[in-house]
Each structure stands twice: as C-alpha cells, then as structure tokens.
Amino acid sequence: MHDVIASYFPVLVFGVIAVGIAGAMLGGSLLAGHQKPYAEKTSAYECGFEAFDDARRRFDVRFYLVAILFIIFDLEVAFLFPWAVSLSHVGLFGFLSMLGFLGMLTVGFIYEWCKGALDWD
Amino acid sequence: MTSSAAIFAIAVLAPLGGSLIAGLFGRIIGDRPAQAITIGLMAAACASAIATLFSGVPQDMGTAVVSLGHWIDAGGFHANWSLRADMLSLSMVAMVTTISLCVHIYSVGYMNHEEMPTYRFFSYLSLFTFAMLMLVTSNDLIQLFFGWEGVGLVSYLLIGYWYDKPSAVAAAIKAFVVNRVADLFFLVGIALLFLQFGSVTYDNIFAVVPAQVGATYHLFGTDWPVFEVIGTLLFIGAMGKSAQLFLHTWLPDAMEGPTPVSALIHAATMVTAGVFLMARMSPLLEFAPGTKTLIVLIGGTTCFFAATVGLVQPDIKRTIAYSTCSQLGYMFMAAGVGVYQASIFHLTTHAFFKALLFLGAGSVIHAIHGEQDMFRMGGLWRKIPFTYAVMWIGSLALAGVFPFAGYWSKDGILEAMWAAQSGPATYGWAMGVVTAFITALYSWRLIFLVFHGTPRDAHLSEHAHEGGIAIVLPLGILGVGAVLAGVLLDRFYIGTAQAQFWQGSIVNGAGAAVMNRMEEVPGLIALAPSIAGLLGIAVAYLAYMARPELPASLARSLRPVYLFLLNKWYFDELYDVLFVRPYRALARILWKGADEGVVEQVPVGLARLTVGTAVQAARTQSGSIAIYAFTMLIGLVVLTTTLLFVH
Amino acid sequence: MNWIIAFPELVLTLCGLVILTVGVVQKKSTNPFAACSMLTIAAFAITGFLVTVSPDGSGYEHVFVNDGFARFMKVLSLIGGALATIMTLSYRGTSGGGRFELPVLILFSTIGTMLMASSDNMMTLFVGLELSSLAIYILCAFDRDSVVSSESGLKYFILGSLASGLLLYGISLTYGYGGTMEYGAIRTVLIQSGGASLGLMLGIVFLIAGLAFKLSAVPFHMWTPDVYQGAPTPVTAYLAGAPKIATFALILRIMAGPFGALAPQWQLLIEMISVLSMVFGSLAAIPQTNIKRLMAYSSIGHMGYALMGLAAATPGGIRGTLVYLTTYLFMNVGVFAGIAAMRRKGHETTDIADLSGLGRTSPGLALMMAIFMFSMLGMPPTAGFFGKLMVFSAAYGAGLYGLLAIGAITSAIGAYYYLRIVKVMYFDASAPAFDTRSPSLAFLSVSMGIVTALFVLVLGPVTSAAQAAASALIG
DSSP: OHHHHTTTTHHHHHHHHHHHHHHHHHHHHHHHHHHOHHHHHHHBTTTOOOOOOOOOOOHHHHHHHHHHHHHHHHHHHHHHHHHHHHHHHHHHHHHHHHHHHHHHHHHHHHHHHHHHHTOOO | HHHHHHHHHHHHHHHHHHHHHHHHHHHHHHHHHHHHHHHHHHHHHHHHHHHHHHHOOOOOOOOOEEEEEEEEETTTTTEEEEEEEEEHHHHHHHHHHHHHHHHHHHHHHGGGOOSOOOOOHHHHHHHHHHHHHHHHHHHHHHHHHHHHOOOOOHHHHHHHHSSTTTHHHHHHHHHHHEEEEEEHHHHHHHHHHHHSOOOOBBBHHHOOOOOOOOOOOTTEEEEHHHHHHHHHHHHHHHHTTTTTTTTTTTHGGGGOHHHHHHHHIISGGGGGHHHHHHTTTHHTTTTTTTHHHHHHHHHHHHHHHHHHTTTTTBBBBHHEEEEEEEHHHHHHHHHHHHHHHHHHHHHHHHHHHHHHHHHHHHHHHHTTTTBBBBBGGOOTTTTTTHHHHHHHHHHHHHOOOOTTTTHHHHHHHHHHHHHHHSHHHHHHHHHHHHHHHHHHHHHHHHHHHHSSSSOOOOHHTTTTOOHHHHHHHHHHHHHHHHHHHHHHHHHTTTTEEETHTTTTSSSTTTTTHHHHHHHGHHHHOOOOOOOHHHHHHHHHHIIIIIIIHHHHHHHHTTTTHHHHHHHHHGGGHHHIIIHHHHHHHHIIIIIIIIIIIIIHHHHHHHHHHHHHHHHHHHTTTOOHHHHHHHHHHHHHHHHHHHHHHHO | OOOOHHHHHHHHHHHHHHHHHHHOOOOOOOOOHHHHHHHHHHHHHHHHHHHHOOOEEETTTTTTTEEHHHHHHHHHHHHHHHHHHHTTTTOOOOHHHHHHHTHHHHHHHHHHHHHHTTTTBBHHHHHHHHHHHHHHHHHHOOSSSSSSHHHHHHHHHHHHHHHHHHHHHHHHHHHHSSSSOOHHHHHHHHHHTTTHHHHHHHHHHHHHHHHHHHTTTSSSSHHHHHHHSSSSSHHHHTSHHHHHHHHHHHHHHHHHTTGGGHHHHHHHHHHHHHHHHHHHHHHHTTTBBBBBHHHOOOHHHHHHHHHHHHHHHHHHHHHHHHHHHHHHHHHHHHHHHHHTTOTTTEEOOGGGGTTHHHHHHHHHHHHHHHHHHHHHHHTTTTTHHHHHHHHHHHHHHTTHHEEEEEEEEHHHHHHHHHHHHHHHHHHSSSOOOOOOOOOHHHHHHHHHHHHHTHHHHHHHHHHHHOOOOOOOOOO
C-alpha cells in the first residue's frame, strides 16, 4: 500500500505549495494594500450601465431546454466526426450502426418537435 | 386368539367402547341412549369377566397372556399392550366389572336430577373402568402405569365433575397433585426395576429376582439393598393411590364428587390399586423384609388413625371415606406380613360392603336432596326402610359380625397378624383389634344419627322417599354380596383351597408359614375382633340412643382430643405449613422474580432496545441530500479502510 | 459479427422508438396512454420470448455476452418491467390522467437492465446502468405537479450521479491497474499475476460502492426511503424490481467472473454490506407510518439477505440469490399493487393506518396483502420462505455462521413490522373503504398472490433454471 500512497506524494507537495502561494498572495495584498471602499466601488460593474437588477435571478426554463437540446445534437456531431474519418475501416456494419443511431436521434427530434419543445411560445 | 381370550378381551375393552361412544357421540345420540350403551357394554364386560373367572386360566398354566399389540420398542426397552390372565387379575376383573355395573345402574337413578346431560358422567365411569381393568390385567409395569395414571385422570375428572363448584375443583386438583407426588416415586421405582432387570415384564423380572437378592446401590456412603429401595418406592406409589397415612389427605376431600363415584372409585376399586400392586409384586416384595415391616407399620397406623378421625366427622360421606382409609390399612397390614391372599380377600369383600355403604349413603342423600350433615338427619328409617336395611347389612359386614362378608376377611387378616409373631405384626394386630371396636362404634353412630331418633330437620325428612328401581336394584345386589361374599369365597381365597385357586399368581415366600399358622391361632385371639365389634355396637347404642347427651359432654370435657380428631390430626394444616406455603412462596419468587423479573424482562428489554435503536436508525434519515452523500462517502471510507486492513 | 445475440434488445429498442413515435404523433384530443401501455406490454412479451430462444455467445468486440445467466436475469427484468407497466394502467397522477411516456420510459429503462445483464465489459456495465438509471430519474419525478415526486427525482439524480462517479472511478482504477476492461481479460490477468494490486482492489471497492447504491444496500441506501415514498407507486414498484435484479446481475457477474479469484478479499466487504443492510432494514422499518417508506426499508433488508448468497461465493449461493430475487420480484409487485389500490375518492393514501380494518372492508385485498407480508417475512410455504432458505443454507454451507445468526435475528425483528400490517388490517377498527380496485390492480394482486402462495409448485423449475444460470456464470 505504501507505493500507491507514496506515488501520490508529489501531488500532496504540489497542493501544499499551491495553497501556500495563494495564501501568501491574498494575505500579502490584504496586509500591504491600501483599502478605501465606497458604494460605487463595491457595486456590480455592467459594461458602464447602471446595474438595474440582481444577477442571481431565475431564467426561463426554455433557455435550459434549448441548451440541453443543443448539447445533444452537438455531441451527435462530435460522434459523427470520428465515424466519418474511420468509415472505411468499420465497414457496412459500422455504417448501419450509425444510421440506427441517427434514426434514434430522429425519433427524439420528432418527439421534441411534436411536444412543442422547439416552439418558444 | 382363542375364544376364551376373546371373551377376556371383551371384558376389558367393552368399557372403552362404551366410554368412547358416550363421550364422543353423547351429544348427538342423547342422554338415555348413551346411558343404555354404557350400561349394556358394561353388562357384557361383567358377564365376560365372570365367565372367564369360572372357566379359569386354561390348561393350568397359571398365566395366559393375550397380546393386543406393540406399544413401545425403543432399543432394549419393550412394552406391549397385553392382557395378563392369571387368577389374581381374573378375580380383580370380575370384582371391578361387577361393582362398576352396579354403579352404572345406580347412577341412572342418582343423576336423574342433574340439569346438565349426564353422558359425560357415564363416559367417565366407563373410561375409569377400562383404565382400572388395564391396570389389573397388565403384563408389564408400563401398562400398569398407564392404567394407574388412567384411573388417576378419571378420578380427577369425576371429583371435579361439578366443575362450577369451587370446592370440587380444589378437591380434584388436590387428589391429582397428591397422587402425582406418589407417582413420581412409583415411576422411579419402575425405572430402577428396568435398570436392574433390563425388562419391565413381570415374568422376566420375577424369574431373576431370587438370583439378584444381594444387589445393592452404593449411595451416600452406604449400601442400599436394591429390592428394599425398589420395594419402598413402589410402596410409596401405592400409598398415594390407596390413601395411606401421610398421603391420605386427598381421599376425604374426594367426596366432593358425586356419590356413585365415591362408591366406585374412592371405595371399591381405584384406591385398592395399591393393595393390588403389592400382591402383584409379591415375588419381589418377599425379598424386601424391610419394606414389608414399613408396610405393616404404615398400614396399622393408618387403620387406627383413620378410624379415630371417622369417629367425629359430621359428614356422612366423609365418615365412610375415613372408614375406607382405615380398611385399606388392614389390607396393607396383611400384605406386610406376606399374606397377600388375605389382602385381596378383604379387598374383594370390602368392595361389596363399602360400595353398598356408599350407595346407601347416596340413597340417603338423594332422599333428602343433597344434605350430607348427619346432625341434620335422624329418624329416617321409616321413610326409607330399604336403605336402612342395606345400611345395616353394610355396617354389619364392615364391623366384621358373623357371618357377614367382613367377618371372614377381617378375621383372616387379624389372625395372620397374630400368627406372624413379630413385633411390628403384633403392633398391627393390636391396632386392628382396637380399630375393629372403633369401626363398629362409628358405623352405628352413623346408623343411629341418620335413621333413629327424632328428625332434627323436619323439613328435610318430610319428603324423603326411596329412589327408583335403578337405585334399589344395585343396593340389593351389593347387599347380597356383602352378606355372602365372605362365606362363599373364604375357602378359595385364604382357606383350604387357596393354593389351587391362586395357581401361583401370588407368591408367599416367608408368608407361607404364616398362612399355615393362621389355623392354629388361639380361640380367644380369634374371637377378639368380634368381641371388639360387638362392644363397639353396644357403646354406640349407649352413646347415641340411650344417652344422646353423652357424646357432646364427652367432646366438651375432652375438647383438645375432640378437636384433634375433628381436624383429622391436623394433617392438612401441617402440610399447609410444611409444603403448601413454602411451595407457594417459592412459586411466588419464581413467578415474580424469575419469570416476571428475568424471563419476561429480557425479551421486553430486548424489544425496548430494538425499538429505541429503530427510532434512532430512522432518525438518521433526515432528508438532507448533503448528509446522504456524506453517509455514502463515509461508507466508502469504511469499506476501503477495511479492505486495506485485511489486504 | 455475431450481432444476433443482441436481437431481443434490438427488437425492444425498435418497439420503444415506434411506441414513442406513435404516442407523440397522436392528436391532442386522444390520450394514447392506454394504447402505449398495451403496446409496451406486448413488446415485453415478444422480447421475453426472443430472450428465451436467443443463442449463447459473445460479440460486439467482447462487450456483450449472452448466456444462461443473462437470459435468466433478462427474463426476470422483463417480467418486472411488464408487471410495473400493467400497474401503470391504473395510474393517475396528481393532475389526473396518465401520460404515455410512462410505459415508454419503463421500456427504455428495461433495455438498460437487459444490457446490464449481458455486460461483458466495464463499458457495457456503465452504459447499461446509466441507460436504466436515466430513465428512472425521469420516472421518479414523473408526477411533475407533486412536490414529493420532484424531490424524489432530484435526490435520486444527484445521489445517483455521485454513485456513477464512484463507479466510473472504480472502472478507471480497474482499467489502470488491470490494463483492460473486458471481464475475461481481467480474469486472465488476475490469474496470471496471482493476485491483485492494491489499486485494483481499490477499484473493486469503488465498483461495489457504485453498484451497492443501485441495490440500496447500506451504507449507500440513504436515497431509498425518500425516493420510494415520493415516486409514483408504479414507478416505486418498478424501481424495487427490474433495476435491482439487473444490478445483481452485474455484481454477481463481475464478482464471480473477473474478480472470482479475489473472493477472499471482497467476501468480507459483501458480508459487511449484507449485515448492515439486514440490520438497518429491519430496525429502521419499525417506527415507520408510511407503507411505501416501510417497503423501502424492507427492500434494504431484502437486499441484505440476497447479498448473503453472494457473500457465500459458491454456486449454491448464487443460485440462492437468484431464487431469492425471483421470489422478491413477485411478492414485491404484489405489495405495490396493493398499495396502488389504496385510493380514497381518487386520492392515493399511503399511511399504514389507512389499512385499518381492511380485512372487513376489502377481504380479498387484505388476504393478498397478508400473503405478501407472510412471504416477506419468510413464512413457509410462501415464496419468501424458499428464497430465505436457499441463501441461509448457502451461507451455512460456506461457514458464515455469524452472518447466518444475524440473518435469523433480523428476520425475527422484520417479522414484527410485517405482522403489524396484518394486525392493522385484521384487528384494528375499520377505516373508510377504499375505492373500487381497477381490474389491472386486481389482476396483479391476485395473480402475484397465487404465485407467492403456491410458489412451491414452480419451485422445481425455478430452482433448476437458477442452477443452470449459476453454473453458466461459475462453472
């Protein structure tokens, strides 16, 4: 068991050093810096606008829906690239498998379309 | 199975059939048919028994065994269901079935005022008869014990027949418990017998008894002769069943049962089982002189003790119950000097006249609607003259007046005691003679109090009348028996023809000399019991007819003695202090301390602990995801650590 | 390419896609729920038949295997899925009316469980597990308008992700130290090297942890009561059936197969988990007042008993576990069919007190529930007895006497809360009667009751099938 633990010893060293340096920097600026806070300085900065609302507010769930649908089809594309490159090696079975995969995604697409997930209103 | 064997089997098994039919189907077929069936089967059994007795044991073999089937075969231990037919068992079977038939018939009349159906009663009666017959026809000690416990069970059931009466239930439990105490000794005796002889069958045991006379147990630093130990254990068992001194306390209380039960079980048959056991085990007891001495001492003392107590009892049935106890003492005395024939003779005659007395007393009680206190009776002889007559016959037989049955058997016993010519036997003789006087005294006290003088309770005796034919008929039969049994059987049981009659089923050993000397007892000694009896009658007349105030003044002037007798020598109180209270205290400690304190608290505590843990366990389920995830990680760490440790 | 060995899975997937499409293209006015449910049940039936006739073999570059063990587990999974789908027929959410996605999601989850049963590679292990679990996350939160349902879905998802993380970490450790993810190859490596490195052992611990989460075995059980209570009743019934069986398929396969040589090492861990599950399951159930929550603890305890067979690490033990799971599947569905029937004026009630006097108001249902409770506590001659008997005798045969003793004690404690239900049903004052049972629930509870009570009649075939499955795994 010692060899496993011992092999992680550099990680521990690295962690200690990282914490040490970060602590030194923060602590140093806290000690050495000249601090004079006022309202303008501590308020949120929005590209020059006056901040008109709190940033931590609820977004419409539709944003998430769109994001998730995007991710699904994005990953599909990410899956298509290696397939396209190696199409000559995977043969007919590989081709048909991808067609099956795409068919499945199509069913999913039909589903979300029919359910109205693609309509904003 | 030959035809005679079949007839013998009918004699034993017919009562079982009657009992089962009446007990299981009585509710369906009704009361009258149940009674008719039990009586019919009982009559068949009785006829078969008498036929077997007269045909005798076939081919002079002395013993015939009718095998009915295997019971226990475990290793070297074998016990079979079988019926042993020798003269001892045949005579017992004939006696038991005859008395039982009379009691069955009598019960029809006696129990006709019951509110509940009586098929249960008749079923019990027949079941008792069957158990008693199994006892007397047993060929090994295990079947004997089966019958022994069977009669004990039915005795319990019948004493507590009126189960809504607390005193009856208490009496039933008392009888059962006292008998269990004795039975424990008996069972140990049987076990030791098996250990010693490797068999429980009579013939196997008796065949090797003489060869093992010197065997001893080494216990507590002393050598104990095997036969003395076994004999004493068996005798203690017999003491319980036959209500001998120290284990007698249940018998008077057993009078809580219906009177026919008292007649059948607690006078004529079951209580004589102990005497029968002594006769049955005679080949063994003959080699246990110490035990025999003990038997004589206990028998003689019981005989005197019970008679003195019977002298002052106000209850008619209890008076007769103590008389039974006393007469059983006579029987044991005879067995103690080795004259078992005289025991069995007295057992048989006693069965007739004591059943007669009980049934007569029952007839009196029936006539005056359940009253049992003799001091509330009186002047009944005009109302129930037949009962009066049979009570006279019974009392004459009990007192041993010539030529009634008791004369022959009691004289035989007392002559044997004299002829035995030993210290204990002479003690027994003296006790017997004194008791003969007291017996006559309390018998006529009973007769005078119940039948003579002026009615003390006019209301009670006003409507007194004889019972129906069902009551009169058995009284008549038993009356005849009480008159004739002695004179007819004397020759066969103890007289000149006894050796041919018993055909070796009773072994006398040293007692044989006593048998011979019985004929040479001096005349005055032979007459002593009769004289004592007549004297007793005379004193009774004096005290209860001529000078009725005498007993009361005597009781006043000798108050301590009177109280001593009235309270039965304070045996119940003594046992209460010696056994009942300590036992109850022990039981209470075990109940409160061991049972409720430990046995109950452990599971209850466990249950509480479980519930407490359960609530804590459920509390960990707080609903917080963070804690859930944290628990998982802790679990992972624990698993990993465990693995690292064992790796 | 031996693609035919996965034919049942392919067919079921195709059916699922078709049913989904059919369901979603319907007009708004028609509710395709009932039709989709029936189609799903039919798909399960067809697949079940195909599974029984599917050939043995390994394929798809050693990621998929079909053998007697896989077939046994797949048939159980399909039965579990089909029974749960039958139960959904009568399901009405808080907002009323069923949605057709419910049976389709059960179908997709069941495909995942089949894949788990056939996994021959850590890849298929994870993909199958996730396919099954993702569908269940949605199923748990299916009653969108109910707070508790959403809560249960969310909790299961978050904790399930954590467990998946542990599992993945275990897989990566195994791959890192074993050099392969194929079961057969791992086995060969372990036999050749004559033992496992510490890293590989740690990998096994993480694998066990990840799988134990799905089994709801202590100490990875925390999600169970909340999820069982919050999820819609048919989903809970499904959750306690097919996924657990498939997870057992996984754990049995990897423990007996690739890690079979390391039995002495992992046996202790399985024993610990088994003991903890039995003790916690029987104790924590005692104070419960909600019957679904009680069933959650009951299921924790039952997983402990089933793990006893694995802890024995013998063919007899595996057979015992398989028979145990079979009996558990049937009695569990029966109980949940009874719970689903606990409705008053259309609203679900799940308090144990609501069962009061059921013996008088609804004697048939009460009788069935009583049968299930007696079976749960292992009373002969019900189904539960035989399962317990087999795992107990396997533990005895393996010399695990401590485990056996704890099993016996916790069974006795468990008897308390099972019998309490019987007592409430038969001896307490009557509560108002429930609504009339729908035919599907009546069918389920009666048929499961018959199976549970008369299990002894099929004990022979089930045992020999389990024996064949166990020997396919070990022999």
